[in-house]
Amino acid sequence: MLDQTYYRKTDEIIEHYGRKAASLIPIMQDIQAEYRYLPGELLTYVAEQIGVKEAKAYSVATFYENFSFEPKGKYVIKVCDGTACHVRNSVPVREALMKELGLTHKKHTTDDMMFTIEIVSCLGACGLAPVMTINDEVHPKMTPDAAVEIIRNLKKGGAE
Structure with missing residues (x-):
């Protein structure tokens, strides 16, 4: 209610x-x-x-895929898994983020409602692959370590 x-x-x-x-x-x-x-x-x-x-x-x-019936976290992280991002290793980026945040393929939002991870087919930035966005801010050429560092900074209250 x-x-x-x-x-x-x-x-x-x-x-x-x-x-x-x-x-x-x-x-x-x-x-x-x-x-x-x-x-x-x-x-x-x-x-x-x-x-x-x-x-x-x-x-x-x-x-429309844009609509969600599930509450999302303060930071919505979209990890591209389109062809360009996939061949440039977006899967290890996604897995590192999920491990850092304690999420699974069935659980996409942290219990504290701070982070939601979504896997998307394309973010339209193939030349910057692998790409992720956080609340629509583009983060190009991601590595697992760089992605985790961004999350740790957000947890500390730092800037994206």
């Missing part, structure tokens, strides 16, 4: 875009930007408020 503040903020977002079906995606984007994920209860609420069937709202939310 979500706190009422979630619904109040959602009402503000809905009012900004208007109570119409065409507003569904921008409303979902703003909710996810606010909370770093899309709570299912809010998606149901939005559907009711803008006159869209709940199934339609969930269909849209699950169609």
Whole structure:
């Protein structure tokens, strides 16, 4: 059960875009930007408020990879595993990060909600491979040691 503040903020977002079906995606984007994920209860609420069937709202939310129903950490780390990054050893970078953060292939977010690791097909920076981003800041030519060092600095409160 979500706190009422979630619904109040959602009402503000809905009012900004208007109570119409065409507003569904921008409303979902703003909710996810606010909370770093899309709570299912809010998606149901939005559907009711803008006159869209709940199934339609969930269909849209699950169609686009950008939407997540799972809470994400303060730092969202995307590790590219596209062809260029993969052949330039992105897998050892990912494995070093997962080991450092105590994550597994089934568990992507740390218990303290500080870090989430996502494996993505492409970050559009093939010439900088292997690449990772942290909250959309690009970190090129990563090595396992360099990636772990960045995480350790973030844990200490340092800059990315």
